[in-house]
Amino acid sequence: MEKRNNFSISMIIVKLMGGIGNQMFQYAMGRCLSLRKEEKMKLDKTGFETDELREYNLNHFNIVESFATAEEKKPFKKYQRKPGKMWYWYNHTIADSSKYAIDELFYFQPNILQLKGPVYLDGYWQTEKYFKEYEDIIRQDFTLKKEPTGKDMEIAKQILETNAVSVHVRRSDYVSNPVNANYFGTFGPEYYREAERIISKKIANPHFFVFSDDAEWVKKNIFFKSKTTYVNHNDASKNYADLWLMSLCKHHIIPNSSFGWWGAWLNRNPNKIVIAPKKWIQKPSVNTKDVIPDSWITI
Structure with a gap:
């Protein structure tokens, strides 16, 4: 039986945020990593519950759509971003980057592609270099359902x-x-x-x-x-x-x-x-x- 509330369940969870273009980059990053490591990918769209300006937009595409449960996300909570003046120091010193990967930059970080599940991806990942090797699959995923x-x-x-x-x-x-x-x-x-x-x-x-x-x-x-x-x-x-x-x-x-x-x-x-x-x-x-x-x- 699979254990809960720990990292015995290996998967890649992708945080979705921003507009449709941002969400597409986030999905593409997670999809590529899941293909590379042959691990399951799940999406976390809970941030939109409190976002008055944005909503989940990927449901119109032929994507691999599976959502992480609260139970599956729970082990990552201790690694997540901390708000306030000390968040940058915390995220880069205490947080385990092999379990909770944060992208605050606009340039390619190749080490991210070496990560294995369980890992939570929190960022924008705005470069094709993260998913170029699987571009045909990404293009197919982003075809319209209707x-x-x-x-x-x-x-x-x-x-x-x-x-x-x-x-x-x-x-x-x-x-x-x-x-x-x-x-x-x-x-x-x-x-x-x-x-x-x-x-x-x-x-x-x-x-x-x-x-x-x-x-x-x-x-x-x-x-x-x-x-x-x-x-x-x-x-x-x-x-x-x-x-x-x-x-x-x-x-x-x-x-x-x-x-x-x-x-x-x-x-x-x-x-x-x-x-x-x-x-x-x-x-x-x-x-x-x-x-x-x-x-x-x-x-």
Whole structure:
């Protein structure tokens, strides 16, 4: 009989947090580790119970979906993050990093991939280097359970019939939240004009499909010389559909957003052009060198 409340049950538990793009990175990291070590992976979505802004979004995908019970998570409690001024010292001195792995960085930490269960993954893991070796499986996991209908299929048809370039403009909390505005920052018309200039030199007759969480601002401020379609029929509850539409485009212009990142990464076109910001985070001391895949163009 399996014992409870100790580490005799070997598994990988992944903490989910943030928006859909963040959750996809977290899942991909856990999935890769579970495949590498041939161990069961379970998801921990309990953080969304007290999150008024975010919710669990991975249920729309063909993922390996199994949730950790309170009993299974209990042994990890003594290792979890400690809030307050001393949390950094605690997490890096007392907490057992072989049992509770924390990612506070934006660059690849290869030692994480050597961990074996039981382990709890708490972080954002925002680089493909964690799951590149299993990218075909990850892409399959992130296919939709149900084929979109209606307006989504109408836009999809337009995308497939043109030299489509997805353009993602992230604003929302990057503008309204002072902390996020200072840490992440936003990219204005100049960034998108430069991206258009680069794209237009490389492909003929681009058709820009613009996705944003601030459609009104975008229509007044972001303009392209070539044909443009503003895709704004879906609300936040259908973010997965917008992500799917973005992935159908042949090329991409993205901001410093994990949502835009996944829209570009899921595109299987081997000749795709992806324009991304060189400065992913505004804070100079934060190393984000591994966020952008080598084949993408940064400006």
